[in-house]
Amino acid sequence: DAGITQSPRYKITETGRQVTLMCHQTWSHSYMFWYRQDLGHGLRLIYYSAAADITDKGEVPDGYVVSRSKTENFPLTLESATRSQTSVYFCASSPNRGSSYEQYFGPGTRLTVT
């Protein structure tokens, strides 16, 4: 199916464990983004990517690692999960950032760190 998907949709992990959240889009959009959503903070940009092998930090990158070896995939890794990383994570994609294109959001991953 065309669109943007995230997996897993729900994840519970323990403090100190590594966890990877997956994001896949079928539109061949150049730009992909990772956000976290916490109550009272709206969405905050973690990392974004302008193309394969090009990534850049957003507002809250500490504790996260991203890679983008293929245009369609943009995994987000928490190297050593902490309770403060309990959140809902949204991936988004866009054809271009410097234009009128909006971002298309995935369904989200609810991550709980115990």
Place this chain on the structure above:
Amino acid sequence: ELKVEQNPLFLSMQEGKNYTIYCNYSTTSDRLYWYRQDPGKSLESLFVLLSNGAVKQEGRLMASLDTKARLSTLHITAAVHDLSATYFCAVDTYNNNDMRFGAGTRLTVKP
């Protein structure tokens, strides 16, 4: 640092009434977005505003942008229950490599 402030954060209104949500931002922007989010769901794009004086309308929602005042508004006309959701504005200053969301306005429309 780019800051984006929305107000009000909570809005309860009667069906049929009009109201406006405000989005102020602190630096020159390249574009401004409005999104809708239903509870437990993802975000849906409503509007993208690019230039000063831009106005876009879709159904009972109308968004406008005043870049000189660094202000965008989302006006709701004759509210209906189906508009109940959380509305976010977001500002992208891609030339300065920054993008921020407002905290969101939770709108409840009561019959």
